[in-house]
Amino acid sequence: MNSATTITIELYGQLKDTFAAQTIEHRLEPGVPTNVQQLYQALRAQQPNAPQQQQIRPIINDTFVEWDAGFQAGDVIGFLPPASGG
């Protein structure tokens, strides 16, 4: 896909198994504004057993963002499940 019209979604931890993918290429619909919350809800609609939004921390291009953050073509959006290190 052309990066001018797509974003890359990166999944970590349990989300990788839930979606059976480490990265997903997502085509943006022209003229349809969206934010990371809407994007995650669209993903959860595909896999309802994915963690609820309040358990997830979103990032854009390796930076933590709020759920209402927008993005543009070429961005890399990540969803981080709860940490379980140690």
Place this chain on the structure above:
Amino acid sequence: MFTLSEQPIDAQALKAQVKNPRSGGFVNFEGWVRNHNKTAQDETAAVTELHYEAHEKLAQQVGQQIIDQAMQQFDINAAVCCHRVGQLQIGDMAIWVGVSADHRQAAFAACEFILNQTKAQVPIWKKEHYKNGDSGWVEANL
């Protein structure tokens, strides 16, 4: 300093980083891979190995913020935390935290703070592999 390591943790090298002529005490925590899940009762679910993965950039960033916060919040002289990533076997060291301070109280408190915050905040995820062939991502044990 906070670091991630794909290689076995060198505790002696980390301890050397915490040594400080002002310090009268040193507190250290080592987390090891255990052979059983904290909730599973079934022998077939015995843990055989662990896999840790991290968002490396953010893990370094958040981990260092925790160290910086500990240095400000507690009366300590040095603090270091190292977390393994990759495939670990039973008994391997997964995390090392060390703190030195003038006096023991601050060292104990800061060591526990760094450990707890690292487990709760640093984007690292743990997957257990079981004797029966199954595997599963582990929820935070806070």
